[in-house]
Amino acid sequence: MRLTITMAVLTAAGFVASANAQTVVTIGHSAPLTGPQAPNGKDNENGARLAIDELNKAGLSVGGQKVTFKLDSEDDQADPKVGVQVAQKMVDSGVVAVMGPYNSGVAIPASKVYNTAGVPMLPVASNPALTKQGFKNIFRIGASDEQLGGTMGQFAAKTLKAKTAAVIDDRTAYGQGVAEQFVKEAKANGIQIIDQQFTNSSATDFLGILTSIKSKNPDVIFFGGYASQGAPMAKQMKGRGLRAKLLGGDGICSADMGKVAGEAASIVYCAQGGVSLDKTPAGREFLQKYKAAYNIDTQVYAVSYYDGVKLLADAMVKAGTTTDKAKITAQLAKTDYKGVAGTYSFDADGDLKGAPTTVYVIKNGLPVPYGQ
Template sequence: MRYLAMMAVALATAGLTLSASAQVVVTIGHSAPLTGPQAANGKDNENGARLAVDELNKSGITVAGQKVTFKLDSEDDQADPKIGVQIAQKLVDSGVFAVLGPYNSGVAIPASRILNAANMPMLTVASNPSLTKQGFKNVFRISASDEQLGGTMGVFAAKTLKARTAAVVDDRTAYGEGVAEQFIKAAKANGVQIVDQEFTTSSATDFLGILTNIKSKNPDVIFFGGYAAQGAPMAKQMRERGIRAKLLGGDGICSADMGKVAGDAASIVYCAQGGVALDKTPAGREFLKKYKAAYSTDIQVYAVSFYDGVKLLADAMVKAGTTTDKTRLIAELAKENYKGVAGTYSFDENGNIKGAPTAVYVIKDGQPVPYEK
């Protein structure tokens, strides 16, 4: 009896439990804003992960001869770096085997230091390039970086929209600042003049002063580095003030929530998402159908990336032959070449996804749809 009790304690510290039938339970952590202005995105990510967990448990996964059941421990980091660090430590202490998230770059960067110290595999869509320049071997970006998202929109502004001038606004978060910097870099390289650069916060909703300044410069496009909670009222206020420019942004504004809040003003929005356009592939269309059936709502942005992330972890666990050894799991993730719904997941030496696809979207009938010239 004492031996069995000791075994139970050892398994619990590794994120595992053992049932009477020798079934191993592996818990995956998830960190995202589940309350506050970005709750729609955080819940979307959680839904994608839960959908994959449910499917894996129904199909049955065996690792090193043991049947595995997956569980998801989803925590609310409120898009706050301080809380995100606390959540990262909580997940480490609870014994999860890997972590999905955080969603926001400003949360993911400090949280990654906690997870790295614990040798915890971390799969995230946080896009600021600084995240994967820290030399951490446990961090894997499962979507496009700011360099790809902002760069895509810089080229799109110049080559497709034929913009000659642009104004840039960012919310001073790690994400907003990073994606704006990459837009500026790509736009300038393609002959676009930056005529104004303004700054706001991730809680602002009144952009009268900023838009008054920008209107006097009469730019062809305005790029906003930030999230839909600010991008949507900005689009509405641009229309109200007669600003003729298109509103461009990265994945932070490329969501159903943007269309829902901005209403008709969302028609001026062009934005980039990482991954393939889901409605353009059979696997993508099937995922959209399954998600809608499970949650009675449409996806926001990255539900599919978190769905793929769970499946990627399971694939790596099977290949590594372990449900306890994080070092072996990290080593296997580093050499993965997993074909998911949103693309193929393989990583460079820094943990960035190789050749991350990006697609440009417009908001139509309240939903992001792939741009077609």
């Protein structure tokens, strides 16, 4: 009799434990967390963590099972080889999806690893080649180079009334891609490209390049690259007395740009994907939550990673699974999710449909929408 009672108690305890059990779901994050681009990588990570904290606090059930989310954030150092190693590590550890990579030069080779394993990836990496590979697991949560570079080409011609432009890119997949799209749109709008120069993603001295460009006196200089090079470039342009404005994509459109360039950042015009956050109630709320959580201002894509984690969780709920990557991928392909930065739905290539872009200037160290 005692044995029967004991077994009954143990069985009942087992049911309670089972009812209270939670499924732990690990989401990967690949970005440069060290080196010159670390502020952007950490910003992306912060956005993803903020979303995960909120999901865990609210409590979420998928397929009748309570879920706890974890973030496995790895430093890919903005290096393609390291990024591929990170991708293989993520796949081997069983992550359900990956936020990132941030850099196009990392995302393109890493995407092959994730595609082979069927792991959905949600990058902001903007080079059009990323989504032209025929993979079905890529869902770009930011604007592409076509949209970013194209926006700045039109802005240079129609708003700044530029007639001539010089172009510099850092030879990364991102830098080349956004510069090529600027050139294409600038030419279509009647701007003459009078010089094209190249640097690398670790350079900080541009005096030789700028001296050569100054002799040609362009109205604008477009830089395809990141703030870690764009900020010293802006300072050296001012120091050399160039009259041109410095234009760029989302890579230079950050708080870090204003912080490092100082007064020279006043010559900078740049494009970001998405609407201006301070123009919507949801955007303002996000900025306040981010500042309260981390005591710093956002850079560029924290909100995209925040939205990305939330839309990924929404896809799991609708697919009814946290483990079947094929079902999650299929749900992402047909998602229509309203986030803070806009509505997310994807075309057949995995590009964000109708991705809005906003042109910014740097005021008081921060990007501010042009004309505001």
